Amino acid sequence: MKKLGVYIHIPFCVHKCSYCDFYSVTNTLLTEDYFSALKEQILNFKSYLKDWTVDSVYIGGGTPSCVDSKYIVDIMETLKSVVKFVEKPEITIESNPGTLDTKKIKDYLNCGINRLSIGLQSADDEELKMLSRIHDKSAFESAYMLARMLGFKNVNVDIMYALPGQKEETLMNTIDYVTSLDPEHISFYGLRVEEGTPLAAREDLLEKIPDEDAQYNMYIHAAKRLEKAGYSQYEISNFSKKRMMCRHNCRYWKSGDYIGFGPGAASYINGELYSYTKDIQSFILKPTDFFVNIEKSEKLTIRQQATQYVMLGLRLARGVEAKEYKLRFGRDLEEDYGEKLEKYIDMKYAKRTDKGFRLTRAGLLVSNTILSDILDFDKK
Ligand code: SF4
Known part of the structure; x- marks a missing residue:
């Protein structure tokens, strides 16, 4: 039976952080209606899902932890009633430390x-305020300790860099603080200024964003610090203890199959990519109407699937493998990308490995530029 990942979108937040462009709303009056629509949508896929075994679930958002945990429990029960799971699936929930409590954590477990x-x-309260996060360092610490005490054995902590006014010193303090707590996984993202967010209109903050050189140093030094503390980098922004990589996210990067539920969620199944419209109201009205909710749907040719495999696979520290490329798409990796990657190999941004190609750490940091140069999605 083929393996599948399931993504469930919970589009609610207590308030919008200044830099965020993820799809979420702060109108909690919609919660009840949203969850009954979500249940209906999942149940509607029952016959479709019978041929798959689920080995990862990711409940993301928004802020899944800001809703009453009874809704999360109910959605998990609904999912269990329509799919088969592998023996030990990985089931993740995203949380904001300001919204976790004992009952929620126990219910999740x-x-x-x-x-x-x-x-x-960030572990710096001034940086958190500037990002308009609802929590401070001490709220995070209480939530982290509570989760550990109640039994979570696999915890990820998100850290951001390239924040307005951030110094390498404050970033390193955050990293040292987080690694001292010993989580299994650390995600380390650079701030991106997204159009239309409140941050994008704040000239005073934008001018304090560290310049390219400073960002480069932050990334390289932080990655080294994380490695020294026992975390291996396995993707541009992700570090983990041995064998604790995020199975669900690896599925994305290895071009595996996944199905998404809820507005804004994306799916990739049997070479077909589709995503739902970011509109909670229309989703609530007609959760099972594929054509009302669908925003994009595209069947990729084998050539496009191969391009996508390289686009996502080069995000991984291990890179892309010629044998797998041949097996999945019947194409020759060296023939398709050898020449195009040559100049990046000379610049020390890429490397030929005994299995295929990978980007170096410096290359990972400029991967968008490299990928837009070497990939050609128009080739069918
Ligand atoms: S809590 Fe997360 S999803 Fe919600 S607004 Fe802030 S960054 Fe975005």
Whole structure:
């Protein structure tokens, strides 16, 4: 039976952080209606899902931890009623430390959630205020300790760099603080200024964003610090203890199959990519109407699937492998990309490995530029 990942979108937040462009709303009056629509949508896929075995679930958002945990438990029960799971699936829930409590954590564990992702972003309270996060360092620490005490054995902590006014010193303090808590996984993202967010209109903050050289140093030094503390880099922004990589996210990067539920969620199944419209109201009205909710749908040719495999695979520290490329797409990796990658190999941004190609750490940092140069999605 083929393996599948399931993504469930919970589009609610207590308030919008200044830099965020993820799809979420702060109108909690919609919660009840949203969850009954979500249940209906999942149940509607029952016959479709019978041919798959689920080995990872990711409950993301928004802020899944800001809603009453009874909704999360109910959705997990609904999912269990329509799909088969592998023996030890990885089931993650994202959380904001300002919204976790004992009951929620116990409920998550009791319904089978076994991985908790906590969005700390920074251990510096001034930086957190500037990001308009609802929590401070001490709220994070209490939530982290509580999760550990109640039984979460697999925890991820999110950290951000390249924040306005951030110094390498404050970033390193955050990293040292987080590694001292010993989570299994650390995600380390650079701030991106997204169009239309409140941050994008704040000239005073934008001018304090560290310049390219400073960002480069932050990334390289932080990655080294994380490695020294026992975390291996396995993707541009992700570090983990041995064998604790995020199975669900690896599925994305290895071009595996996944299905998404809820507005804004994306799916990739049997070479077909589709995503739902970011509109909670229309989703609530017609959760099972594929054509009302669908925003994009595209069947990729084998050539496009191969391009996507390289685009996502080069995000991984291990890179892309010629044998797998041949097996999945019947194409020759060296023939398709050898020449195009040559100049990046000379610049020390890429490397030929005994299995294929990978980007170096410096290359990972400029991967968008490299990928837009070497990939050609128009080739069918
Ligand atoms: S809590 Fe997360 S999803 Fe919600 S607004 Fe902030 S960054 Fe975005």
